[in-house]
Structures are given as structure tokens and as C-alpha cells.
Amino acid sequence: MEEGIVLSSFLTSMQKILISACLLGENVKYDGTNNDIREHAFIQKMLKLNLLVPVCPETLGGLPTPRVPVEIKEHRAINKEGIDKSDAFELGATLACNIAQEHAVCMAILKSKSPSCGSGYIYDGNFTKTLVPGDGIGARKIKEKGIRVFNEKQLDAAEAFWETLDKL
Numbered sequence: 664m665e666e667g668i669v670l671s672s673f674l675t676s677m678q679k680i681l682i683s684a685c686l687l688g689e690n691v692k693y694d695g696t697n698n699d700i701r702e703h704a705f706i707q708k709m710l711k712l713n714l715l716v717p718v719c720p721e722t723l724g725g726l727p728t729p730r731v732p733v734e735i736k737e738h739r740a741i742n743k744e745g746i747d748k749s750d751a752f753e754l755g756a757t758l759a760c761n762i763a764q765e766h767a768v769c770m771a772i773l774k775s776k777s778p779s780c781g782s783g784y785i786y787d788g789n790f791t792k793t794l795v796p797g798d799g800i801g802a803r804k805i806k807e808k809g810i811r812v813f814n815e816k817q818l819d820a821a822e823a824f825w826e827t828l829d830k831l
Contacts, residue, residue: 680716770811
């Protein structure tokens with residue numbers, strides 16, 4: 664019994680991983696769907712250890728699901744109808760950073776190309792599926808907090824990084 668308590672205490676003290684909620688099968692994408700990656704071995708392992716902290720900066724910022732698609736144009740979150748949604752994106756990014764801090768997050772796995780979570784490349788703001796170098800608003804703020812960001816196509820690199828960490 665005592666050994667179980669020690670193991671439980673150890674697991675709850677480990678640093679956690681922030682992850683885009685859509686990657687865990689939550690239907691929070693702009694179109695009401697998800698980008699489920701729960702079948703990946705590393706994600707399965709982290710789920711079993713209860714080390715994933717799901718967030719969707721867009722819904723945290725008050726945007727509904729489904730919603731009109733948004734892309735970043737001139738550092739602003741503009742939807743396909745031309746309406747500026749930057750305030751909601753900024754609020755959601757701030758709240759996601761607060762959640763990361765509350766959970767002692769040591770890294771993040773975020774949805775690629777997203778105007779919130781994209782890291783390295785995002786859509787150019789013209790709704791033509793053209794990628795340009797840049798970060799989504801949430802990814803940028805998370806990186807500014809010193810948290811290493813990976814996307815769902817970099818899970819092997821994320822796992823390798825995880826293995827290098829002192830997780831306590």
C-alpha cells in the first residue's frame with residue numbers, strides 16, 4: 664500500500680505537457696472536428712501517466728465551435744469575413760500560458776499551421792492555404808514563457824526532448 668502512495672505521489676509531481684485539445688480528439692477546431700493523435704505511442708504513454716494538459720486557446724478566448732476560419736495577417740487574427748478576432752486570440756493565449764504555469768508544464772505539443780498553435784509555419788492570411796514562416800498567437804506566447812514547442816508532426820523529437828528532461 665505504501666509503495667502505491669509513493670508511486671502516485673511521484674507521478675503527480677512530474678512536469679506535464681501542454682497539448683492542443685484537438686490533438687486529443689476534442690472537437691474544438693474551427694469546423695467542429697479534431698486532429699486526434701491519441702494512437703501515437705508517445706501520446707498513449709503520456710495519457711497513461713496523466714501528464715497531458717489539453718488547451719484550446721481559441722475556445723479559451725471565448726470563440727465558439729464551429730467558427731469562421733481565422734488566419735494571421737500583419738500580426739492580427741482576421742477571420743475569413745474580415746473581422747478582427749485578435750482580442751479573443753490574445754486572451755486565449757494568455758489563459759493557456761496561465762494553465763501551463765499552474766501545471767508546471769515543461770513542453771508543449773501544439774497543432775501545426777494553426778493561427779493559435781502553429782509553430783514555425785502558419786497560413787499567410789489570404790485563405791489560399793499558403794504557408795509562411797511564423798507562429799500562431801498562442802504558440803508565440805508559450806515560447807515567450809520559455810516552453811519548448813513541438814507540433815504533431817514532431818512527436819519523435821518531442822519524445823526525445825522529454826527523455827532528456829529532469830521531470831521532477
